[in-house]
Amino acid sequence: MFGVDVRLHLTFFLLPMFIFWTEYNAHHTANGTRDLALAGIILACVGAHECGHMLAARRFGLIPKAVILLPLTGVTLYDEPREKPQPATLFWKREIRLALAGPLVSLALAGLIAAIVTASGSGGDLWKWPFLQPARLPRSLMWANLYLVILNLLPAYPLDGGRILRAVFSRTLDLSTATRRAVSISTAIAMVLIFAGPFSDSWLTMVGVIIFFAAQLEERALVFQSVLDNVRLEEVMLTDFATLSPADTLEDALEKAVHSLQDDFPVVRGSDMVGVISRQRILDALRAEGNGYVQAVMNKIFEVSVRQESLSSAFRKLTTRNSSIIPVVEDQRLVGIVTLQNLMHSMTLLAESRKLQRDEAES
Numbered sequence: 289m290f291g292v293d294v295r296l297h298l299t300f301f302l303l304p305m306f307i308f309w310t311e312y313n314a315h316h317t318a319n320g321t322r323d324l325a326l327a328g329i330i331l332a333c334v335g336a337h338e339c340g341h342m343l344a345a346r347r348f349g350l351i352p353k354a355v356i357l358l359p360l361t362g363v364t365l366y367d368e369p370r371e372k373p374q375p376a377t378l379f380w381k382r383e384i385r386l387a388l389a390g391p392l393v394s395l396a397l398a399g400l401i402a403a404i405v406t407a408s409g410s411g412g413d414l415w416k417w418p419f420l421q422p423a424r425l426p427r428s429l430m431w432a433n434l435y436l437v438i439l440n441l442l443p444a445y446p447l448d449g450g451r452i453l454r455a456v457f458s459r460t461l462d463l464s465t466a467t468r469r470a471v472s473i474s475t476a477i478a479m480v481l482i483f484a485g486p487f488s489d490s491w492l493t494m495v496g497v498i499i500f501f502a503a504q505l506e507e508r509a510l511v512f513q514s515v516l517d518n519v520r521l522e523e524v525m526l527t528d529f530a531t532l533s534p535a536d537t538l539e540d541a542l543e544k545a546v547h548s549l550q551d552d553f554p555v556v557r558g559s560d561m562v563g564v565i566s567r568q569r570i571l572d573a574l575r576a577e578g579n580g581y582v583q584a585v586m587n588k589i590f591e592v593s594v595r596q597e598s599l600s601s602a603f604r605k606l607t608t609r610n611s612s613i614i615p616v617v618e619d620q621r622l623v624g625i626v627t628l629q630n631l632m633h634s635m636t637l638l639a640e641s642r643k644l645q646r647d648e649a650e651s
């Protein structure tokens with residue numbers, strides 16, 4: 289939507305089941321359609337809340353790329369490295385403004401709905417318990433927004449209150465330490481809510497579980513970002529790879545591709561890089577036009593990189609060109625290749641090993 293990849297977290301699919309279960313326990317009946325409608329209302333309210341954050345982020349020059357919606361909050365991934373080197377004073381001020389944008393949107397929506405319902409003559413109904421109830425959808429719509437305001441102000445990272453807390457920590461600590469401290473506080477709050485649920489309201493357990501998942505997601509995104517920014521291509525590039533020649537026929541090329549794990553091949557004449565081609569492209573060309581030469585179907589426009597480039601720069605090149613391979617060159621000589629497949633693999637491995645190193649350093 290609007291250039292942003294919108295994803296739903298698995299907990300969103302648990303939500304209708306959870307509502308059905310609580311309704312059934314309370315009244316021994318439940319209406320599946322209305323339960324789904326309530327889950328839909330919560331989804332729409334979270335979406336509006338996250339739009340508030342993303343619009344504010346745009347004003348600060350951050351381009352939202354993807355958002356993962358949870359029933360309480362969203363985890364947004366931005367295109368540019370989020371933590372560009374900038375004065376710490378600017379960072380925490382910006383973070384606090386970004387964090388407040390979401391709750392302000394939710395508060396405004398709640399006010400608007402309250403005004404509409406009151407104008408239609410059933411205003412008294414808004415303040416009756418239980419506030420969130422599948423049988424009372426307009427009331428639920430107002431309260432879903434109000435709950436988003438109240439709950440998001442909890443100091444549980446990555447909820448908005450937790451972001452403000454992290455911004456305050458970041459005034460005296462470096463960002464990754466500030467984030468880790470905010471995440472530990474958040475995990476403690478999540479545990480308290482999860483265990484308090486059975487003794488009071490099962491919604492508390494649901495909120496605790498969501499905070500726990502969101503904190504995990506956000507922490508993983510941060511580790512990935514640091515891998516992207518700090519790892520050089522020479523650390524992950526493939527140095528043992530198959531190449532094709534422009535004079536190869538497509539059938540020869542396919543034969544070579546069968547014996548290799550690669551999905552993408554650099555095309556080399558002598559020691560010159562002249563193109564790139566994917567296994568899929570070879571297959572498609574063979575199907576469409578029969579046998580021919582690699583020369584005719586290879587991609588002649590491609591980006592090259594150097595050993596010292598960061599993974600984030602490689603990712604950007606791959607996505608802007610919509611290609612899946614980048615040759616790594618040194619003095620115009622091909623020294624390695626980086627493919628999308630190989631980047632994904634190494635990212636996961638590197639993120640895991642960083643996490644292990646960090647856990648070791650902490651214990």
Ligand SMILES: [Zn+2]
Nearest residue numbers: 390391440448
């Ligand atoms: Zn928020």
